[in-house]
Amino acid sequence: MSPLRIENLEVRLSRRPVIRQMSLEAAAGQVVGLIGPNGAGKTTLLRAAAGLLPPAAGQIHLFGRALADWSQAERARTLAYLPQARGAVWQIKVADLVQLGRLPHRAGWWQGPTAEDRTAVAEAMTACDVANLAERPVTELSGGELARVYLARVLATRPGLLLADEPAAGLDPAHSLDVMQLFRRRAAEGLSVVVTLHDLSLAARFCDKLVLLDRGNCAAVGAPSSVLTAERLRSVYQVETAQVTVAGETHVVPLKRTADPAVPFGNGGTVV
Numbered sequence: 001m002s003p004l005r006i007e008n009l010e011v012r013l014s015r016r017p018v019i020r021q022m023s024l025e026a027a028a029g030q031v032v033g034l035i036g037p038n039g040a041g042k043t044t045l046l047r048a049a050a051g052l053l054p055p056a057a058g059q060i061h062l063f064g065r066a067l068a069d070w071s072q073a074e075r076a077r078t079l080a081y082l083p084q085a086r087g088a089v090w091q092i093k094v095a096d097l098v099q100l101g102r103l104p105h106r107a108g109w110w111q112g113p114t115a116e117d118r119t120a121v122a123e124a125m126t127a128c129d130v131a132n133l134a135e136r137p138v139t140e141l142s143g144g145e146l147a148r149v150y151l152a153r154v155l156a157t158r159p160g161l162l163l164a165d166e167p168a169a170g171l172d173p174a175h176s177l178d179v180m181q182l183f184r185r186r187a188a189e190g191l192s193v194v195v196t197l198h199d200l201s202l203a204a205r206f207c208d209k210l211v212l213l214d215r216g217n218c219a220a221v222g223a224p225s226s227v228l229t230a231e232r233l234r235s236v237y238q239v240e241t242a243q244v245t246v247a248g249e250t251h252v253v254p255l256k257r258t259a260d261p262a263v264p265f266g267n268g269g270t271v272v
């Protein structure tokens with residue numbers, strides 16, 4: 001039974017169809033990457049899967065049961081969603097923010113953290129390399145540090161399905177690799193991860209399956225090697241790419257824009 005199965009999904013925003021005829025399955029232990037240009041619909045798809053946007057048509061099943069049939073509390077224990085916008089407005093300590101990831105597991109607001117809560121929080125903070133920041137207020141962190149704290153929060157939930165919107169955005173190369181390796185380790189333990197990515201090399205190297213979105217449609221789905229063809233990337237992203245294999249792993253390097261006159265801001269690379 002798949003942690004996530006989406007069939008023929010349509011999502012409308014301000015009455016405009018933003019996701020059309022989208023189908024997607026994420027099996028237990030799989031890392032599924034959603035890729036596509038800005039505005040293609042990746043966040044919208046992820047938000048719909050998280051139950052934050054109502055489908056105009058189609059079905060979303062979580063562990064074999066229609067998403068709409070899950071209670072909010074049950075869903076919050078099973079599915080964790082890492083949004084793209086990760087601001088800090090409250091003066092809250094890092095450790096306390098990560099601890100919020102355990103709230104869905106509490107019997108009531110009066111109950112203090114259990115031993116399991118403490119272990120889950122400590123593990124998540126170590127995995128995201130934020131244990132050294134535990135006592136710091138989140139308002140005093142750098143963008144990349146804050147991103148890792150929010151990731152620790154969703155991991156502390158110990159969900160069965162993790163929906164992560166650009167978890168590598170704003171991270172330095174070492175931490176980007178850490179995050180993707182962490183997803184792979186958690187997937188090996190049975191977690192299902194659906195992640196949006198702009199870095200095509202990370203998508204090629206760390207995902208089992210990719211879904212390439214193009215203006216709300218699924219342009220391709222399958223193994224990274226079958227999705228990331230130079231021809232398809234040219235047509236969807238309007239970039240020429242090179243594929244480089246290092247130690248058996250494929251890296252996708254964007255080289256230049258195509259000379260498509262329809263491309264906004266495309267000026268053939270000339271600085272004006």
Ligand SMILES: Nc1ncnc2c1ncn2[C@@H]1O[C@H](COP(=O)(O)OP(=O)(O)OP(=O)(O)O)[C@@H](O)[C@H]1O
Nearest residue numbers: 013014016018036037038039040041042043044045
């Ligand atoms: N509230 C809204 N009303 C109408 N259209 C919206 C709304 N929110 C987003 N959109 C549009 O929906 C489309 C998909 O947006 P979405 O954020 O899902 O794209 P994305 O693939 O995640 O993009 P990015 O890579 O830039 O994060 C875009 O064209 C966007 O302008």
